[in-house]
Amino acid sequence: MNFDKVISGFFFILAMTLNFGFFYGNPEVLAEHSKYELFAAIVVNLIATIMKFGDKTQVGSVLLATSLVADIQLIGSASIWAIALYGLGGLDIESSTAIISLSGGALLANITSVVIFVGDTLKSKR
Amino acid sequence: MQSYASWIVIRRLRVPFIIIIVTFAVSILGMMLIPGQDDQGNVYHLNFFDAFYFVSYMASTIGFGESPYAFTYPQKIWVSMAIYLTVIGWFYGIGTIVALIQDKVLAEEIARSKFVTDVREMNEPFILIFGYNNVTKNLIQRLSQIPRRMVVIDKDESKIDALQLEGYHPHIPSFHGDLLDVSVVEMAGIKSPMCKSVVIVFEKEYKNTRIAMMCKYLNPEAKIIVRSNTLQNNDYLYTIGIDHIENPFRVISNRLHLALTAPHLWMLEMWVHGHPLQIGLHERIPRGKFVIYGYGRMGRALETGLVKANIEYIFIDAGDIFTQNQKKVEKIFSEEVLENKLIDAGIDDAAVIVAGTRDDMVNLAVIMLARKHNPDIYTIARENSLSDLKIFNAANIDRNYILEEIVANKTYNYIAKPLANAFILQLTKRDDKWGRAIVNRIVTKLGRKPHLCEMSATLKQAFALYHELEKGTKVPLKVLKRSRADYTKNSAVIFLLIKRGEEIILLPGDDFLIEQGDQMLIVCNDESEEDLAYILNNYYEFNYVLHGKEKISGVLEWFYKE
Numbered sequence: 001m002n003f004d005k006v007i008s009g010f011f012f013i014l015a016m017t018l019n020f021g022f023f024y025g026n027p028e029v030l031a032e033h034s035k036y037e038l039f040a041a042i043v044v045n046l047i048a049t050i051m052k053f054g055d056k057t058q059v060g061s062v063l064l065a066t067s068l069v070a071d072i073q074l075i076g077s078a079s080i081w082a083i084a085l086y087g088l089g090g091l092d093i094e095s096s097t098a099i100i101s102l103s104g105g106a107l108l109a110n111i112t113s114v115v116i117f118v119g120d121t122l123k124s125k126r
Numbered sequence: 127m128q129s130y131a132s133w134i135v136i137r138r139l140r141v142p143f144i145i146i147i148v149t150f151a152v153s154i155l156g157m158m159l160i161p162g163q164d165d166q167g168n169v170y171h172l173n174f175f176d177a178f179y180f181v182s183y184m185a186s187t188i189g190f191g192e193s194p195y196a197f198t199y200p201q202k203i204w205v206s207m208a209i210y211l212t213v214i215g216w217f218y219g220i221g222t223i224v225a226l227i228q229d230k231v232l233a234e235e236i237a238r239s240k241f242v243t244d245v246r247e248m249n250e251p252f253i254l255i256f257g258y259n260n261v262t263k264n265l266i267q268r269l270s271q272i273p274r275r276m277v278v279i280d281k282d283e284s285k286i287d288a289l290q291l292e293g294y295h296p297h298i299p300s301f302h303g304d305l306l307d308v309s310v311v312e313m314a315g316i317k318s319p320m321c322k323s324v325v326i327v328f329e330k331e332y333k334n335t336r337i338a339m340m341c342k343y344l345n346p347e348a349k350i351i352v353r354s355n356t357l358q359n360n361d362y363l364y365t366i367g368i369d370h371i372e373n374p375f376r377v378i379s380n381r382l383h384l385a386l387t388a389p390h391l392w393m394l395e396m397w398v399h400g401h402p403l404q405i406g407l408h409e410r411i412p413r414g415k416f417v418i419y420g421y422g423r424m425g426r427a428l429e430t431g432l433v434k435a436n437i438e439y440i441f442i443d444a445g446d447i448f449t450q451n452q453k454k455v456e457k458i459f460s461e462e463v464l465e466n467k468l469i470d471a472g473i474d475d476a477a478v479i480v481a482g483t484r485d486d487m488v489n490l491a492v493i494m495l496a497r498k499h500n501p502d503i504y505t506i507a508r509e510n511s512l513s514d515l516k517i518f519n520a521a522n523i524d525r526n527y528i529l530e531e532i533v534a535n536k537t538y539n540y541i542a543k544p545l546a547n548a549f550i551l552q553l554t555k556r557d558d559k560w561g562r563a564i565v566n567r568i569v570t571k572l573g574r575k576p577h578l579c580e581m582s583a584t585l586k587q588a589f590a591l592y593h594e595l596e597k598g599t600k601v602p603l604k605v606l607k608r609s610r611a612d613y614t615k616n617s618a619v620i621f622l623l624i625k626r627g628e629e630i631i632l633l634p635g636d637d638f639l640i641e642q643g644d645q646m647l648i649v650c651n652d653e654s655e656e657d658l659a660y661i662l663n664n665y666y667e668f669n670y671v672l673h674g675k676e677k678i679s680g681v682l683e684w685f686y687k688e
Contacts, residue, residue: 035174036155043151050143053136082175 005121011048012117015070016110018044023107027100028093035081038103042074045106048113059120066113073106131235138226142219146185149215153181153208160204164195185212237301238313244299245315250275251322253541254314254348256305256337258285260512261327261353264534270294272542277321279314281305305337308344316344323541327353327372327533335359338368351540353533355423370540374532375427378508380554383431385411390561391553398546399535403565404574409524412504413437414477417468419492420444424482424508442471444483464488465495473499480506486514490521545580545647549623552632564633568649572618579655581662582645588662594672595642601672604636608671610657618654623647 018041025032049067052060077099084095157177161169172180176194183190184205197205226232252275255262266276266289278300280286286302303310315321324341326334331354338352346367353372354360363371384392389405397403416432416439418425425441432439473479479496481489489507496503509518509528518526539547553561568576585592594601609617624631624638625645631638650658661667669677 036158039151039155039174043147046147047144050140050147053140053143056133078174085173086175 008048008051009117009121011044011051012110012114015041015044015048015067016107016114019070019074019103019107019110023100023103025100027097030091030096030099033100038074038078038081041103041106042071042078045070045074045110059116063113063116066109066116069109070106070113073102073109077102077106131232131239134229134232134235135226138222138229139219142215142222145215146212146219149208149212150181150185153185153212154178156204156208157181157201160201161198162195162201163198170195181208181212184209185216187213187216241299241301242313244297245277245313245318248275248277248299248315248318248320251320252277252315252318253323253325254279254316254321254341255325256280257326257328258282258289258300259328261530261534261537262325264512264531265325265327265538266294266298268538269542270296270298274541277314279303279305279310306333306340308340311337311340311344316341316348319347321345321348323349323351325351325537325541327351327537329353329355331355331359335363338363339366342366342368351537372533372536374527374529374536375423377532377536378424378527379427379431381431382411382428383434384553386413386431386435386437388558388561390558390565391556393565394561395550395553398550398578399539402575403569411506411525412477415439415472415475416478416480417442417471417473417476417496418480418482419468419489420481420483420508422482422484428480428482440471440476442467444488461491461495464491468492468495468499473503476500476503478504478506480508482506482508484508484510486510486518490517493521493523543578543580545623545625545645546578548625548630549632549647552623552630568620571620572649572651576649576651577655578622579648579650580645581648581658583640583642583662590665590668591640591662592642593665594668595640599672601640602636603634603638603640605672606640606658606661607636608661610661610667610671613671613674617657618651619658620649621646622649 018037022033022037022041045067049064049071052064052067055061055063080095080102081091081099084091084099088095154174154177157172157180158174159171161171164170172194180193253269255266255276255278258266258278258280262278266278269276273296275296276298278286278289278298280289280300280302281304283302286300289298289300301310301314303313305311316324324338324345326337326341328334328337334352334354338350341348341350349369351370351372352363352368353374354363355373355375357373357376360371360373381392381395384395389410393401393403393405396405413435416428416437418428418439419442421441421443429439429441468479473496476496479493479500481492481496483489483492486509489509493505493507496505504525505523506525506527507518507521507523509515509526510530512528512530515528518528539550581587583591583595591601591606603621607616607619607621609615621634622632624634624640624647626641626643648655648658661671666677669675
């Protein structure tokens, strides 16, 4: 068993599942989406990104790229939340759907990342 | 080849980044969960933005104060814990970044990637030079005057630092690394199409040969210049197709032969290498008995020259002038043994003493002892290293063969003055009578210190001439000799040699017709060199020397009818 793989696999998959947890629910009703879950998703995604640093292989580069995409989308989603709430004076349906759809985009990136990770692990002979 | 610098940075920052993220996340979460009180005494929770804002300025020790309301005690307890957590994480991150800036591995990686980029972006022909030592330093200084682009690699980092301190312009990319390592040589651009020549002039025979072979295989197009001191190795290098081989001993041998048999040709050869066009009485080598100290590579080379010139000579074996001290391993130089050897060889009635060992100190001692016994003797010394130049000059030696200088001069001529080299080659086919005629002609026209320049009838170097030739005008050489002040007079130039393709025309006559692409070797002085360059490049000047009248163009053409 490769301890390195356990740690990085844990973070990659956790990032995906948390992201899904936040994404799941009616996009027009923000009460169905926990802000704590978005926070956890952002933190775990950032950690997953750093776990992918420093891998010089082709697969490593693609993994890093997917993670960066997920980061940008999740942080964008949180930023829209903050700006709508404090800058524009309240959340409406448009901003809440934007928040959820951005996290949906991040979810796709995370799924890609996990698929590549699992595929690479299956291919490995050790 | 990829740059590793960014990877080193990313790798090192992995742990600090994770620590910063985790500590921030924990602190922010705590701040949100712990209830606070607003100014009216109502219970409230910090939202994400408040918590993130507060933790950001707390962790970075900026500390704007408690916001949005003063904290309750449970909040203060959490904040005091969070301060230690986040500040330590933050400082650890900053400390890692500072350490990274000072990191030697990273600095070297950055230098390496800069070198690789510099070499890759070299968009004009360049010369790859191995090693930064006395010889190549001399060479680099002169080549950067012309200017030529160069790339230098040396195995010693301090030498590369010294080169970079010199601040040559144009910039010379340089790096240190194992010169026998293919990846280092590739990094230095051996495979680049712009790499036109390679200079390998170390003293070590084996090293030169190995590097030369490697370069030949990596880039068959580039001209490779190698120093090689023995004849066997010369043959081998020719077999593998090396273009130019520098053998300083053969140069010395040829020079000695010329000096003894054809002093005027000798004078011309020395002049091409920067000596004035005269030879003092004390400089003339007498045709008497030679005593040669040291029968090594230099001795053998001299022997061939002396045999050809039919001169009597005697060798002294330089073997055992060092006596082993009984207890110490250190060798002690024995003057007595040396003196006896010289006396045995008949130093008293010799005309010339040659000190030709590879030890500069022994050479100086030989010269001094020979003078003691025979004050009028002509002294020839071999100087191995340029750094001993001052001592040798002070010793007042009649003829000093500096191996490193010979190699540097020859290499410089080969790269920068190909025609001068061709001229020297022609000299060996002529006799002294011819040499004397040339010397007289040059001296009466231009004095004792004329210089040599090379020009060619190309668009770049001779704009006006090139266009005139394109029109089909016949331009005899005498046109170029005319003065641009008065076309009936001649300026002080002598056309020594013209190279057309592979053909070499020595001393072309006045009616010689110039063609496009001809390369000319010209004896001139500062003024006439400038004048000639004007004539070759400026339409009006060229028209004047060609027809003897001013060229009229533009509106004025309607008024002046020919």
